[in-house]
Amino acid sequence: GEDVEQSLFLSVREGDSSVINCTYTDSSSTYLYWYKQEPGAGLQLLTYIFSNMDMKQDQRLTVLLNKKDKHLSLRIADTQTGDSAIYFCAESTLGGGSYIPTFGRGTSLIVHP
């Protein structure tokens, strides 16, 4: 079955760049996502990338996809304390008429002054 792996913790200094990495196993993945979860809240979609793309940039966020290695990363430039949260990587393929995402365990990003 599908599997999505990501490290559990990342600590960075305010103003530095953060890079959160993710690997997945399903070679037929069509969409790959990054979600953000703040404490006690639901998840919010940050960005997503189609599997035929290598890179997507959206303001401070840069997503890189290495399809050969099944590796996805999220770079946050100029990380702020408000970026502290859990970041989930997810992938989805079409199955049963629906794209149902499979999520990783989430990476807790801690931003310190």
Added chain:
Amino acid sequence: SQTIHQWPATLVQPVGSPLSLECTVEGTSNPNLYWYRQAAGRGLQLLFYSVGIGQISSEVPQNLSASRPQDRQFILSSKKLLLSDSGFYLCAWSRGPGELFFGEGSRLTVL
């Protein structure tokens, strides 16, 4: 605009008691609906999803059940809760390919 409401936000239940968590979506029609559980230190586990009224798919065998009595209503239930049912339950909806919109979650503690 579309909104998703989930309640109750927090509940504490004794072992063996029933459970009902409700989720409603507004501003869209025929959404795909999902129930996820997030246990401490673990990722999101898909429990149920539904592509239409009365159509429920279960991903894992468990003590829980789901129902979709109306197009935009999704209910998670249990007849008798177990300690292992404790967790953070998230309802979500989607129209497009996998872009999920989550509710604020329901934290269940079974004692």
